[in-house]
Amino acid sequence: MPPSNPPRPRRWWALAAVVACLLLIGLDTTTVFLALPELMIALPASAGQLQGVFVGYLLAFGLLMVPLGALADRLGRRRVLLAGLLVLGLGAAGAALADSVAALLVARVAMGVGAAVVMPTAMAMLPVLFPPQERARAFAVASAAVSLGLCLGPLVAGALLERYWWGSVFLVDLPLVVVAALLVAVLFPESRVAVGRRAVGGGSRLSRPALVLALVYVLMTGFLFVLTPYLDGVGSARGLAAGLRLLPLVGALLVGAGLGERLGAQVGPRAPAVVGALLVAAGLALFATAGTATAAARVTTGLVAVGAGLGAMLTSAMRAATAAAPDDLLGVVRFTTAVRQVAGAVGVLLAGTALTLAYRDDSSAVGAHLGAALRRAQEAGPGGAELRAAARLAYVDGLHAAVLVGVGVALLAAGIAATGRFAPPAEERSPASRQPAPAGADRPA
Secondary structure, three states: OOOOOOOOOOOHHHHHHHHHHHHHHHHHHHHHOHHHHHHHHHOOOOOHHHHHHHHHHHHHHHHHHHHHHHHHHHHHHHHHHHHHHHHHHHHHHHHHHHHHHOHHHHHHHHHHHHHHHHHHHHHHHHHHHHHOOHHHHHHHHHHHHHHHHHEEEHHHHHHHHHHHHHHHHHHHHHHHHHHHHHHHHHHOOOOOOOOOOOOOOOOOOOOOOHHHHHHHHHHHHHHHHHHHHHHHHHOOOOOHHHHHHHHHHHHHHHHHHHHHHHHHHHHHHHHHHHHHHHHHHHHHHHHHOOOOOOOOHHHHHHHHHHHHHHHHHHHHHHHHHHOOOOOHHHHHHHHHHHHHHHHHHHHHHHHHHHHHHHHEEEOOHHOHHHHHHHHHHHHHHHHHHHHHHHHHHHHHHHHHHHHHHHHHHHHHHHHHHOOOOOOOOHHHHHHHHHHOOOOOOOOOO
């Protein structure tokens, strides 16, 4: 972390620029998933092709985030951040206008490159803007911006898809890009790492907490990839209704995160991580018995279990990871964010492959993939009802295969968290046996 800086008079206004950048990233995470069913039919695109689109974005984001963040540290964060917002905005416009899977893939990779610049550079401005005693609060506000984007994503995407075509979920990024760019240009000072100083994140490594954190995003991204077509293309939820159906997952994730943080402060991060992983496994197992007409209450129960478990795992793993590097919070945030994007790509590959293999067992009857089958059924009019029903049944078979893979991943995460050293000794001991610590010591600035 940079040394102590004198307070900047407009720092809290400048925080709005950071919030706008991170809200944009959070919003894009859940809005795109809701467009999957329409993409399958409109382009049309198979699950395998959409895997490529998602993996391209996530890998560009994850693999380039650390080097591009370091580049911004050297060249000047303000100018590089503005360039990243430009690339992200152009990519979003290209994605909205794409008329083929290949064009959408190129646009999403460009968005991934832009996001790989925006997120680490915006976060790196917090130690520049705020003195040490205010940094923990600033980091908390920035994290809340990402969470707010995750919550708003399903509602925004659902409302847009209710009235407009699938490209609207990408166009919604453009106003945020413009607002963020204006705020950055006006309120951010130019800053860079002094020559000879170590770049942040140099000591980060793939520890047990980081591995559990990676598995959280394998589970989360893979589950969302197969869930939204089930809610929309197979179930009865459409548009805004499909967005509302995702809210129990997001809401439970936030509640689980809060409970996991509280429990972790009392007994250490190991217990909430293990309990959360087992809860995720139970929720996914519930989806392994879902059908084409499963009751909404049952689906909601599964979503709440998965969301609460993921939230508890997320905060517990982050607590353990940051406790291991208290003097490099920004470096840990950069490293773990990069890990989660790559893990998200792995999650899409695992879930999508399991889904596709199971679906293709019935390909002679229902077509190559769900999107093609539903499009043919739509073109056939009333005569396509039988094809539509067969395609939906085949997709449910694929969903079962994908969530069973997820159950295995969740149990693996529980095993990793339950064994070996999961956090520094001070974090693993009970409160009664811990040495007194100065206020705020568990949330390094």
